Amino acid sequence: RMRIKTHPTICCCMIVKNEAQNLPLVIGSVKALVDRVVVVDTGSDDGTPEVARELGAEVYLHPWEGPFDFSAARNIAHGYASEDWILVMDGDDELEPSDVDLVRSLAAREDVDVWCFLAISTNTAGMEAGTHWLPRLYRNGKGFHWEGRVHNQLKTTSPQTCAGVRVYHYGYGLKPAEMRKKWRRSARLLVTTLREEPENYFQHYNFAVVLSNLKREGAALKHLQIVIDGSPTDSEVNKAVLLMCLYLKAQIRRRIAERLSAQKKWEKAAQEFELAENACMAALGLDSSFPDCLMLLGELINRRGNEPLAAVRACKDYLAAVVELRAKPRPHNLIINTMNLDYAGYYQLGRAYFKSAQVRGTNGEQEHAGLDFTMAASNFQQAVWKAPDNIKFSQLFELYGCLAFCLMQCGRFEEGIETYRSMLRVMPKPHPEILNNMGTAYGRLNQPRKARECYRKALEIDPKYAAALHNLKEAGGEIAA
Known part of the structure; x- marks a missing residue:
């Protein structure tokens, strides 16, 4: 039977530097949950210690000495904790408010020592940039500790169990100049780490990520290849590192291919696209349900265009994989x-x-073509429904346009017209192509007056728009001089 402890205590431990602006959010999100907040400041000059004290935290000053070492600082912070549990938060985190009661129930369990929460990172555009389960709540007094100068990892002797608690991490959503500064700092730390631990494959991967973000793609690929050639797959952690390396390799190859395509270097671009696809296939050979590579593979095959059913399989497998991973993290x-x-x-x-x-x-x-257009319309409709509120306008425009076109191909002209109206409602100004397509739909519905009205509106925007000129003439309308 699962044993429950009635009133377990929790200490939130944080290491911070120059987080004065972010502290109210992170401490505010945990204050009602924890018994104490411990903040170790590593050398702030923006008033972070004072802000932390005002928010009720205990503050300890431990300026960096010598090379930065995040694990050393984190272990110092946890040394101040005397509570039953330690909750790990960064200065640019936020605990999902609706998950506070869930965290309390997890701390009451006596059959688990380490709980992993879902860390959700955002990028500079405010879009989700990555998710992974990290140990964020663990039992104190078990001898657990942190290792790794950067991208530190918790070393435990107990199994780790995933819970549906969400922590939002905003550290990758900084302005571009601040992100470059952060990447360069990480690069310096990782150079030192790899000099000391040349076979630390996890840090080779992290260095490749940094190099890729700094646009040093050739150097990034070299570090990825070190992992691909040498990393064992004897554990879930090592396998995860290899999978992430293959995915990043595929992303970099695709990025190079797109750049070559823009330069009209078609043959070289095709070679890079093929290398990207090969990297995805290698990853899926290790884990056939790895969502990132299934998604990217579907996109690459779609771009190729000559194996649509293979793309269908990859995309379906991706959708099934994320459902499975949410249910069984x-x-x-x-x-x-x-x-x-x-x-x-x-x-x-x-x-x-x-x-x-x-x-x-x-x-x-x-x-069969009609059935495929029906399936295309159904999936484009799902994409529209599930699109996030902060999706780029160009992407939303593409989704609506694809949906409307497929509805028209299926003979569902009234739905197509309504979709075009939805596009017009979100656009800063009307688009002649949309109005022309609406006119075509009205024509198919035997409503020539409305069709001519749409064509004329399109021509008001672009008097030389050939399709609208032709369609207006075919619909019996007069073309303005």
Whole structure:
């Protein structure tokens, strides 16, 4: 039977430097939960210690001595804790307010020593940049400690158990100049770490991430290859590092390929796209349900355009994988960049069905093409419904446009018109192509007056728009001189 402790105590331990602006959010999110907040300041000059004290935290000053070492500072902070449990928070974190009671119930359990929470990072655009389960709540007095100069890891002798507690991390959502400064600091720390531990594959991966963000792609690929060639897969942690390396390799290769395509170097671009696809396949050979590589593989195959059914399989597998991972999370260091990008998965699946419909239509398989257009419309509709509020306008425009086009191909003209109206409602100004397409839909519904009205509105915006000129003439309308 699961044993429950009635009133377990919790100490929130933080290491901070120049987090005065962020402290009210992070401490405010845990204050009602914990018995004490311990803040170890490593050398702030923005008034962080004073702000922390005003918020009720106990503050201890431990300026960095010699090279930065995040684990050393974190272990110092935890040395001040005397409570039953230690809750780990960073200065730029926020605990989901609705999860406070869940954390209390976890601390009352006596059958688990280490709880992993879902850390959700955001980027500079405010979009989700990655999710992974990290040990954030663990029992005090068990001898657990932190290791690693940067990207430190908790070393425990107890199993780690995942819980549905969400922690939002805003450390990757800084302004570009601040992010570059952060990446450069991490690069210096990682150079020192790898000089001391040349076979630390996890830190080779972290260094590759930093180099990639600093646009040093060639150097990043070299560090990724060190991991790919040498890392064992004898544990879930080592396997996770290898999977993340293969995904990052695929991302970098795709980025290079897109740059070459923009330069019209088609042959070299095709080679890079193929290398990206190969990296995805290698990762899926290790873990066939790795969401990031399933998503990217579907996107790459869609771009190729000659195997739509393979893209359908990859996208379906991605959607199934994220559902499974949410239901049964795995407590290791695997960062999932696409955990909550269902809308993008449905969009890529819609694209795959759309391409299949085009191929089948060309081959004279009209019935199957119609079914594929129906499936494409269904998936584009799911993408629209699941799109986040802060999605880029260009992406939202693309989603609506694909949905409306497929609805038209299915003969669902009234739904197509309503979708075009939705596009017009979110646009800063009307787009002639949308108005022209609405006119086409009204024409198919045998409503020539409304069709001509749409064509004329399109021509008011662009008097030389050839499609609207032609369609207005076909609809019996006069073209203004």
